[in-house]
Amino acid sequence: MAELHVVTGLIEKRREVAGQLAAAHEALRVLMLDLDNLDAAIRIFKPDIELDVIRPKALPSRHPAFKGEMTRLVLDLLRRSKKPLTTHAVTMHVMAERKLNTEDPRMVTTIRKRVGACLKHHRNQGRVTSERGPGAYMLWEALR
Numbered sequence: 001m002a003e004l005h006v007v008t009g010l011i012e013k014r015r016e017v018a019g020q021l022a023a024a025h026e027a028l029r030v031l032m033l034d035l036d037n038l039d040a041a042i043r044i045f046k047p048d049i050e051l052d053v054i055r056p057k058a059l060p061s062r063h064p065a066f067k068g069e070m071t072r073l074v075l076d077l078l079r080r081s082k083k084p085l086t087t088h089a090v091t092m093h094v095m096a097e098r099k100l101n102t103e104d105p106r107m108v109t110t111i112r113k114r115v116g117a118c119l120k121h122h123r124n125q126g127r128v129t130s131e132r133g134p135g136a137y138m139l140w141e142a143l144r
Helices: 002-045 069-080 087-097 105-124
Strands: 128-132 138-142
Touching: 069 087, 069 105, 069 138, 087 105, 087 138, 105 128, 105 138
Parallel strands: none
Antiparallel strands: 128 138
16 A cells, blocks of 8 residues: 555656656757847848857856855954964865865865955955965965
């Protein structure tokens, strides 16, 4: 009897996934039609254009932060810290606070670049200072 409920649940889940797949196919079909229509419109104004060399625009970030979130996390950490911190330590703190996967090297690199940009911005604004740290890392400290 319990097996019947399991099978019924699995069938329902399969129907749901199949419906999502059909919707994705329809969305893809609409995007392809839109792209074809744009190509035709472009060719009206520039018939000799090589459309294949037009690179697609990058998708938005998969891990956007709320406005001011990065600044708040970074500056709060540096203000509370008793000693200067490396860029890596700040990055790991930001990732932990945002519940991001610290084991994914690509994600760590992406967030490290964002943290580095944030730190450099605030150094230029006179809010933090930096000095050479161990290896290739910088040591960062909030101005009191």
